[in-house]
Amino acid sequence: MLQNNQELKSKIDQLWNKFWSGGISNPLTAIEQITYLLFMKRMDDLDLQQQANAEWSEESYTSKFVGTWIPPEYRARKAESDTEADWQKKLEDEKKYEIEKSTLRWSEFKHRPAEDMLVHVRDKVFPFLKDLNGSESKFTHHMRNAALIISKSSLLVEAVKTIDEIYEVMEKDSAENGQAFQDIQGDVYEFLLNAIASAGKNGQFRTPRHIIKLIADLLQPKLGHRIADPACGSAGFLLGAYQYIVTDLAKQSDSGKLVTDEDGFFRTSVSSSLTESAKQTLQKSLWGYDIDSTMVRLGLMNLMMHGIDEPNIDYKDTLSKSYNQEGDYDIIMANPPFTGSIDKGDINESLKLGTTKSELLFVENIYRMLRKGGTAGVVIPQGVLFGSGKAFKELRQILVDRCDLKAVITMPSGVFKPYAGVSTAILIFTKVWDRQDKVLEPATKHTWFYNMTADGYSLDDKRQKQENHGDLQDIIAQYHARNPETDSADRIITDERKCFMVPYAEIVGEDSQYDLSISSYKKDVFDHVEYADPSDILERLIAAEVGDTSEAELSTIQGGILKELLELKGMIG
Template identity: 30%
Template sequence: MNTDIKRHIDAARQVLVGVVPNPTSQIDQITNALIYKFMDDMDQAAMRAGGDASFFVGDLERYAWTRLMDPRMGNQERMNLYGEALLKFSESKQLPELFRDIFKSAILPYRSPEVLGLFLKEVAYFDYSHPEDLGDAYEYLLSIMSSQGDAGQFRTPRHIIDFVVDVVNPSKDDRVLDPACGTGGFLVSSYKHILEKHDGPSEAERRRDGKNPDGTSNSEKSLTPSDRQVLMKNFEGYDIDPGMVRIAQVNMYLHQFRNPRIYQYDTLSMDERWNEKYDVILANPPFMSPKGGVKTHSKFSIQSSRSEVLFVDYIMNHLRPRGRAGIIVPEGIIFQSGSAHRQLRKNLVEDGLYAVVSLPSGVFAPYAGVKTSILFLDNELAKQKQEILFVKVENDGYDLGATKRPISKNDLPGALEILKAYQALSEVEMSDGVVSLAVPRSRIAEIGDYNLSGDRYQVAIDYSNAKYPMVGFDEVVSTITPPVKIPKEHFNPKGNFPIIDQSQNDIAGWTNDESALVKSEKPVVIFGDHTCAVKYSEKSFAQGADGIKILLTDDRLIPKFFYYILKTKPVESEGYQRHFAKLKRYKIPLPPLEIQQQIIAELDGYQSIISGAQQVVESWKPRIEIDPEWEKAKLGDMLDRVGEQVDPQKITGEIYYIGLENIESGSGRIVGEPTTNYEQIKSLKNVFQPGDLLYGKLRPNLNKVWLAHRNGICSTDIVVFRVKQDAIANFYWYLLLSDDFVSDVMTGIKGAQLPRVGYEHLKEIILPLPPLAIQQQIVDRIEAERALVEGNRRLIEIYEEKVKQTIARLWEE
């Protein structure tokens, strides 16, 4: 999407905001005006080609956009004409039914001629000769509202749509579906793809007597009128959002589909169209599931409440015997361990899947940083192939920042070449450095989780006994000086460009100052001079003014390989002082580039497992759905406050001491080493015993709650509760960790220097008191979830150790 579209949409919104403050209403006003403008553009194009107008004729002629925008017309007259036009459009029998339906609910909700005049000037920028602008504008408006991200819907960049379509290669006889069509991008791209296949030899080919560049004959045949008639009936799209359906219908109409088959239809919950089958299905379905999961029916082959699982299952079930599909999926589909995800991958491996293309994580920026892959299915090809092809796209031709600037690195053409060779049953070779790997289906099935991450199956070169030259830092690394350093007070919470400093945060803030960007043709490694923090960046960023070094490697050292070395064998910190001089004394092992690449692939595989497990660990919270029928009581009636204290200075020996720093927020795990000596503790402390609940009463530690399993003492900033007989301690542990309880506590916070909650407020908070049997059921469920989370935590430890071992082998003789 070009920046002019964003600029004119933003300007239109700014004009409207004073008279149409509701963002949803702003979307309606802008899209209605765009459709109005495009109707007139189509008439003008038809007349320039020697034809007749079809929209603004007869009674509607006076409402044509070109007349509406006549500079001799005053704004009051223009507003009157515009308001009349909206009403006439909804009633006029000469307009196609599609446009009558669109304008049925169209109104002008304000009466400011000046505002309308300014608004229509911004809309006048858009032109029917670029019909995709309508979909781009609509999706940009949704992104501003964040309604796409909330539903897990993210605008699919056009170059990714075109890549998927080129791989799947729909033909003029194929019946094509997008079951989550949004604004119709996949359908329009497929239509254009088919037209290009039948537009005859190009000018260059005609000069070569109709020959292709490789000397073969160009056998393209133009579409007959009968072909075009069938083609118009072969494209269908579903979407649950009526706004999306409306834009998709107009988008298709602008591409010559006079009766577009775009339906408002809940693909996952409705079954009226279940028996429909298609030759080609293309989709970027929503990634997020509604609260409580998707409500669906029993016709799916996998019973799940996850929308991403159900959409892939739906597509598999609706392909004809020789059907093909291209599906963009989140990384959870690739490796998540849930039973539904695992069963889906098993079904894919055994039936239809022939290739997985991994996309870079910034493809959907600025809407989301979600990591995605593309699944390619071909029921016929999969029967002939005993392997699944994995292709890794590291660069898609654009930087991974919010502005999506074109860059020279683009793996998509090479990836397409590899996939085409695989489809033709030819030997797959590396193309333009794109990493690909064909893995036997039997190997993928071996472990039983059917993991679809290509890095997992890379066969690493045995470098454990190799000797690699050790080179000095200055031999292979140089530094980049930033154009400007941004002071911390100028860090913004939002913006177009990330700011990187030497903190442990990947992104410290945001800026809109393009002149501050550090730009590099290759990725860079970032070193915190004072903190020794190490970061890796593949996109442009601004430097925070607090002492980072931007490191650029030469052609003998791959940046990511250098990053893994520094991250795994870091410079030892000597406190808050400069460490770059110490880093410059660093000796770096320098294997051949091929081996560096193999090591990166191995470590990326480990890191993807670590990242997936970290996502589970960091996002899990114990949750209790409160039944309004349960009895309720005050906290003070269910939990006794324990007031026993001890003076550590009067006792000797070791003691189990819990401070707020020892309780992990949100999970209630113990971190650090709580065992200490009494003489190290200087003041009175609270006493606790097994089964007591320890609750942190200082903000921001209100979600620090621990259920004691042994005797000990704790900080007086921690309240000790003892559960009464008619309650289960674990149940109230999880309840006190909940966001709802924290919200109740926040209403009683007092104190400016050290905000805290007092017992007098805590004891009055109303808590649910379900029967003991239900308390136990809830505890059992949460404990089962916690066990899975702990398994993921252990997985992180195992694979972090594998990373260390892999790097350590580089130093072995």
């Protein structure tokens, strides 16, 4: 995590300060502008890397920066009334606006004089990046209203210089500490986005990457699965699923090249060894939605900076009447907004819970979005596990009766610090019955509970990396090895074992509350403590007070502690 690389953190702080002093002080606006520059840098680096890989492997690759580009507003458009001569004249006029793509590279324009750089980046480079995937792409559609508002050439020059330095530190960290470059870049991106999360905007909080990796290892998405996040933000979960799949494919081909990262996970984002068919399948596998247009743009760029050319991220409120997809996805990974209420009049009629609480509606919606046999891993506030309201109970009934609720993993409140202190949990469930189906038998037979007490980082605001990985790898190992016959009997939580299974009948309970709080099922163990007899304790206290006092002196004691101790001894015998 970024907190453990002070040099990198310092560089990013410098970048923030430059934007602040340059007149761009709104955090969300600054993040957008910084992300555009990071995107320019990353696109150039990725293109050069892919060219080198293609030369090494003797495969074909067409650079994004080869040839010429004409801005959309100057492209010739043929009218029905145009003669051939008219059309040729338009094509000739169009050539006046051709721009050599090679001049749009970061590595080229960063050497230009300050004023020239600003005009070039604002009027040519940025419009080119907005048009990068063609006029029909989602990226171009969502970037249509994006604007580069850096107006001071000095700010642009300093920002470009600092971003180059940030990338140098990332490369150094990757080489020296064995952490994947993409993960370090994720740290930088996460750090920038934290400025939004710190304000608790719409209850959104960035999910720590090691928690995303944990959920991916629990769900084990495969190539060909349709994977979604209905409140994707900066697309961290989609990226996590992508990296898990790429890593799984890399393990199958050559596991010897992979090493564990700082959290104990095997991860790589290098997809150059994938077949073209696998790449196309991956491109069509990831689907994200968000109600914030800025986050949609950030999510699109985040995935594109990790080598996903055409991400399927769209502006959409998945709880609203306008979203009608149902039963479409094999895997859903999400950390939906925890707080706030939805406008009752706009809630999709397919959502039947009588509530406007977003945390409940999102879980119900995730159930709706899953196909039969599809599995979800969702972060929720722990209140969902035991809330006494009608909607809380009805949601838990859906999870237990209509889904196979595989796991409830409670997490300590520090996991989301310093941005939130809320206690959270992870739900893992597989859809068995659609809402219109009659439940012939409850889908859940047993639910596995795990009490996470450590995630490998300090649970205070600093979130410093600890020497071990906390419970992360144990959770994965215990989950995949869970067994109702062996894990149900002993529910005593210890430092060595923090999990157990609970049968369906006990979860439903006599009062049909479908309680999912781990505290309702774990057994508390009380140590038997032997205390000395009171008279023995008094003897020791008196002996300590007496010391070298003679019998004659004792008889003359008129007050003080010793006199009171002697009187107390006389009272108890």
